[in-house]
Amino acid sequence: MARISREHTHHGQGVSILDERPYFDPYTGQMGRYTHKFFMIGKRLPGFIRALIPSSVLRIEERSWNSYPLTRSVYTIPIFGNRFLMDLRTVYLPDKGDTPNAHHLSAEALKMRRVDPVDIVTDPYPQHKYKPEEDLTLYRPSTGRGPLKPGWLSGWSGPIVTSYKLAVIKFHSWPRFPFLEQRVQNWAWSYLKELQLVGHRKAVAWQDDWMPLSDAQLEAYESETRGSLETRWKQQNSAAQNTAGAVPTHDQVAANSLGPSPPPIALS
Numbered sequence: 001m002a003r004i005s006r007e008h009t010h011h012g013q014g015v016s017i018l019d020e021r022p023y024f025d026p027y028t029g030q031m032g033r034y035t036h037k038f039f040m041i042g043k044r045l046p047g048f049i050r051a052l053i054p055s056s057v058l059r060i061e062e063r064s065w066n067s068y069p070l071t072r073s074v075y076t077i078p079i080f081g082n083r084f085l086m087d088l089r090t091v092y093l094p095d096k097g098d099t100p101n102a103h104h105l106s107a108e109a110l111k112m113r114r115v116d117p118v119d120i121v122t123d124p125y126p127q128h129k130y131k132p133e134e135d136l137t138l139y140r141p142s143t144g145r146g147p148l149k150p151g152w153l154s155g156w157s158g159p160i161v162t163s164y165k166l167a168v169i170k171f172h173s174w175p176r177f178p179f180l181e182q183r184v185q186n187w188a189w190s191y192l193k194e195l196q197l198v199g200h201r202k203a204v205a206w207q208d209d210w211m212p213l214s215d216a217q218l219e220a221y222e223s224e225t226r227g228s229l230e231t232r233w234k235q236q237n238s239a240a241q242n243t244a245g246a247v248p249t250h251d252q253v254a255a256n257s258l259g260p261s262p263p264p265i266a267l268s
Helices: 002-008 078-083 107-112 180-205 215-236 250-255
Strands: 014-025 030-040 059-067 070-076 084-093 162-171
Touching: 014 059, 059 078, 070 078, 078 084, 084 180, 162 180
Parallel strands: none
Antiparallel strands: 014 030, 030 059, 059 070, 070 084, 084 162
16 A cells, blocks of 8 residues: 555645554454545546546545554545545455355345455556556566456455455535535446455555565665655645644544444454
8 A cells, every 4th residue: 555655646646644653442342553644536537527526635634553463444535524424344254255244234235235345456547557567467476476367256265365445435415516416426336346456456466576675674765655645745735734632432423424434344
């Protein structure tokens, strides 16, 4: 994620890290990492939104709690007030994506659930982001875990982890623009899916770079990235300031926008 943040931060676009520190996660019973970021996304938004709101003020705020194997990220858009919320929960399991209810949803919630698989090898990839060196059907890493061909999953016998993500997207439009509600939700869903496809594909394609690194080296790289992003954003945006105070809980942040979110993930 640190390397992706560097790639995407330029010319007023990208990521600013406002806060990052350890916290105790009550759901996993272990220490985790809390981060607070914002993403300037004006140029990435669809035209129907940019026609209504200046792109220079459009940013997404992300608050994340990472305590492997669970993570949770809550996204808001400040200019929308409490009208927009995306609540993203992740659980990582060592399987091939065949766990039917990884998030332990109730029978009622399962009826409303929409399942949208993401395959980092075969799913259509955004042409403007394509790089031959990141094409997993061509890439030959030193680990021997590639290249990967269509149908790779069924015959795979090596290490594997599936990222199960539960996304709840809510947007309450203004009375004058009722058509925006469904369109914003659809855009958020497609944007989220693209982020997962691109991010996870890059993580696999970069394995020769990150697998040899120790935990200390990875932490040093992340620290250096935070400093680089902070310097860059201070030069471009006066809003990039560190926050203070206690780490907010998952539910405190989610409850501030559109009411309560789903119950926490239960570890079996």
